[in-house]
Amino acid sequence: MNARPRVTAAAGIFLLVFFVASGVREARAQETRQPSLTPDAPTAAGPEKPAAPRPAKERMAVYVLLAWVWLSIGVLLGLLRLRVREADRVFRMGLERPAEKTPKNRVTDG
Amino acid sequence: MNTLRAWVEERLGLSTVTRYLEKKEVPRHKHTFLYYTGSSIFLFLGIQIVTGVLLAFYYRPTLAEAHASIVRIMTEVPLGWLVRSVHSWSATFMIALVFVHLLGIALTKAYRQPREATWITGALLLGLSLSFGFTGYLLPWDELSLAATKVGTDLPKALPLVGGWITRVMRAGEDVTGDTLSRFFTVHVSVLPLALLALLGVHLLLVQRHGMSVPLEEERKGAKGPFLPFWPNFAFREAGVWLVLAGLLMTTAVLAAPGVGLKADLMAPAPAGIQPEWYFLFLFQTLKLIPAKVLGLNGELAAIVIIMAGMAAFLLLPFIDDRPFERKGQIITGLAWAALAYAVGMSIWSLL
Numbered sequence: 001m002n003a004r005p006r007v008t009a010a011a012g013i014f015l016l017v018f019f020v021a022s023g024v025r026e027a028r029a030q031e032t033r034q035p036s037l038t039p040d041a042p043t044a045a046g047p048e049k050p051a052a053p054r055p056a057k058e059r060m061a062v063y064v065l066l067a068w069v070w071l072s073i074g075v076l077l078g079l080l081r082l083r084v085r086e087a088d089r090v091f092r093m094g095l096e097r098p099a100e101k102t103p104k105n106r107v108t109d110g
Numbered sequence: 111m112n113t114l115r116a117w118v119e120e121r122l123g124l125s126t127v128t129r130y131l132e133k134k135e136v137p138r139h140k141h142t143f144l145y146y147t148g149s150s151i152f153l154f155l156g157i158q159i160v161t162g163v164l165l166a167f168y169y170r171p172t173l174a175e176a177h178a179s180i181v182r183i184m185t186e187v188p189l190g191w192l193v194r195s196v197h198s199w200s201a202t203f204m205i206a207l208v209f210v211h212l213l214g215i216a217l218t219k220a221y222r223q224p225r226e227a228t229w230i231t232g233a234l235l236l237g238l239s240l241s242f243g244f245t246g247y248l249l250p251w252d253e254l255s256l257a258a259t260k261v262g263t264d265l266p267k268a269l270p271l272v273g274g275w276i277t278r279v280m281r282a283g284e285d286v287t288g289d290t291l292s293r294f295f296t297v298h299v300s301v302l303p304l305a306l307l308a309l310l311g312v313h314l315l316l317v318q319r320h321g322m323s324v325p326l327e328e329e330r331k332g333a334k335g336p337f338l339p340f341w342p343n344f345a346f347r348e349a350g351v352w353l354v355l356a357g358l359l360m361t362t363a364v365l366a367a368p369g370v371g372l373k374a375d376l377m378a379p380a381p382a383g384i385q386p387e388w389y390f391l392f393l394f395q396t397l398k399l400i401p402a403k404v405l406g407l408n409g410e411l412a413a414i415v416i417i418m419a420g421m422a423a424f425l426l427l428p429f430i431d432d433r434p435f436e437r438k439g440q441i442i443t444g445l446a447w448a449a450l451a452y453a454v455g456m457s458i459w460s461l462l
Contacts, residue, residue, distance in 0.1 A: 010448075062192075066364050073357045080350045087343045 131341035154204035171295035173288030195367035220323035252371030268410035392456035
């Protein structure tokens with residue numbers, strides 16, 4: 001990158017930072033938790049729900065599945081690599097071969 | 111097998127497509143890896159559609175049942191937590207790739223003539239992807255998603271004349287309620303997918319029409335540079351990239367499955383530490399930092415004007431940057447880097 005764009009980029013960042021920095025105090029005030037209207041009301045939903053299964057057996061099953069996934073991906077990548085090499089070899093042969101010109105009105109024997 | 115192939119060929123004529131793909135050329139240069147980002151977006155889009163349909167079998171978009179149905183998906187439906195996690199993470203992966211794809215195009219100036227329309231459709235597709243994220247975020251109906259949606263839908267209110275109307279249309283009323291949830295669900299599963307598929311069709315058509323762009327330094331060399339046939343050489347490489355990405359997605363989905371928070375309470379105050387999805391963090395942080403008054407203007411109005419101006423500039427970038435490799439183009443590149451640094455910096459700040 002040349003010096004001019006670099007200077008422009010730096011100036012842009014400086015201006016943006018300056019612009020938003022003036023609102024930092026207000027942002028902090030907004031982030032402060034407001035008092036609840038119903039502070040003692042119990043939540044009907046209960047505690048936060050876990051994301052993944054907790055039983056050890058189920059967790060292990062998931063990790064085994066993951067291992068199989070990566071193993072399959074590894075095998076497929078190996079096969080793809082062979083196909084890519086073959087396709088590239090065929091393409092190179094086609095590119096390197098001089099163009100064959102078929103003579104017009106070619107008479108074939110028989 | 112050959113009989114079946116002949117039967118299919120006679121009816122569908124697929125060999126025409128194969129012949130076209132064999133003739134399609136993919137240029138080889140130092141930026142070739144960027145071509146993989148475009149096609150990989152398809153992978154995640156496909157995963158989104160499949161997992162989205164699976165989730166829709168069990169999800170109930172009503173005030174009373176939305177949260178409970180998500181909890182049911184997470185705890186009772188076999189592998190429901192995994193399907194939800196894959197859906198959530200593939201959205202993240204997809205949007206990240208859309209950003210990388212557009213960034214690559216912007217920095218290599220691939221939007222230059224005659225590909226302006228391709229850029230515009232791509233930028234609109236980014237907008238649709240973000241809309242998917244925004245509407246999908248509310249669907250679990252937990253306190254965090256409610257608070258974030260309130261903030262997001264409140265934003266257009268600052269606009270004069272139409273602002274209040276836009277907010278009411280988005281919320282299906284004055285406030286975020288069960289009607290908002292139903293509306294967001296409908297938009298998420300029917301309006302946006304239809305719009306996306308239509309726009310994607312146009313985008314792909316334009317990509318096929320103009321071919322793949324090459325960086326200017328390659329173009330300046332004059333002679334045709336090295337290339338690969340799309341089928342099978344590039345397609346096999348692409349398949350490898352897809353496999354690795356699918357593996358990464360699966361691993362992330364298993365190891366970092368998203369939970370579900372407490373059920374949203376319309377009367378409760380906003381919880382501490384509300385945050386939108388990562389791709390809106392820089393906007394969120396900017397909004398928090400903008401003072402109440404900017405040059406005598408309402409702070410929110412100033413913010414929304416700046417955001418809209420930024421979006422318009424992004425959409426019309428090929429027309430603004432009409433001399434991409436002259437001084438003007440270099441200045442625009444500098445500004446693009448500055449904007450990127452700003453977005454990353456703000457996002458990180460928001461997470462701290």
